[in-house]
Structures are given as C-alpha cells and as structure tokens.
Amino acid sequence: MNKFTGVITRLGNAVTNEVAHKYSVVEIGDKVIQNKFVSNGLVNYLEQAVASGESVSLWVLNHQIVGIKLANQKTYATKYKVGWRTVLLLVASIPMMVILIGFVIAAFALGKIIAAARANFRIASIGETNMIFLETAA
Numbered sequence: 170m171n172k173f174t175g176v177i178t179r180l181g182n183a184v185t186n187e188v189a190h191k192y193s194v195v196e197i198g199d200k201v202i203q204n205k206f207v208s209n210g211l212v213n214y215l216e217q218a219v220a221s222g223e224s225v226s227l228w229v230l231n232h233q234i235v236g237i238k239l240a241n242q243k244t245y246a247t248k249y250k251v252g253w254r255t256v257l258l259l260v261a262s263i264p265m266m267v268i269l270i271g272f273v274i275a276a277f278a279l280g281k282i283i284a285a286a287r288a289n290f291r292i293a294s295i296g297e298t299n300m301i302f303l304e305t306a307a
Contacts, residue, residue: 192206
C-alpha cells in the first residue's frame with residue numbers, strides 16, 4: 170500500500186458506477202496518481218479535501234484509493250463487506266466443484282480403460298496359438 174501526502178490540486182474526470190468513481194488523475198503534492206477508483210462512500214471526503222486546499226493523506230492499494238486523512242486529523246477508509254449472496258454462492262459451488270473433480274477423475278479412468286481395451290485388442294490380433302498373457306497395470 171502506498172501513502173501520498175500533500176495538497177490535492179487536481180481531480181480529473183470521473184467515470185461513475187453504482188459502487189465507485191474512477192478518476193483519470195489525482196494530483197497530490199508533487200505526485201500524479203492516475204486511473205484510481207474511489208468507493209462512493211469516500212468521494213465526498215475526497216472532494217472536501219480538494220475544496221479545503223489543506224494537506225491530506227491518501228492511501229492507495231492497487232488501483233483504488235482506500236483511505237483519506239483530512240486536515241482535521243480524521244481518517245476515512247473503505248471497508249469491504251461480503252454479502253450473504255456471495256457466501257451462498259460459495260456454499261452452492263462446493264458440491265459443483267466436487268462433481269467437476271469427479272468428472273475429471275472419471276474421464277481419466279475411462280481413458281485408461283479405453284486405452285487398455287484397444288491395446289488388448291491389438292495384442293489379441295497377434296494370432297499366435299498357445300499365448301501366455303501376463304497381467305500388468307494399465
């Protein structure tokens with residue numbers, strides 16, 4: 170995580186969706202931060218920081234501004250929550266993963282059975298009498 174401190178002198182254009190704004194540019198102090206997301210909950214504090222003209226701190230994690238410390242020494246940060254739908258999706262997907270793994274194992278076993286049957290068919294076509302077969306693992 171990176172921390173940037175200084176006066177925010179420019180907020181670039183923002184593209185918004187239901188959960189975040191993506192700013193093309195944020196100039197803070199002598200740094201230029203490009204293409205960063207800000208959760209909708211933090212946007213007002215980011216705009217307040219610009220309007221105040223005072224030194225602030227921004228914390229950036231990957232492509233997102235996750236924290237803002239204003240001049241009044243209050244720090245606001247994003248907190249992620251996992252909804253019940255996500256948990257339900259995970260729980261529902263576990264049996265599907267088991268079934269998928271079962272299919273992969275079954276396909277592997279079926280491939281071995283088919284390969285052994287084809288090999289046995291070709292070996293049987295040798296056509297010699299009094300052949301002695303020695304079993305081996307497929």
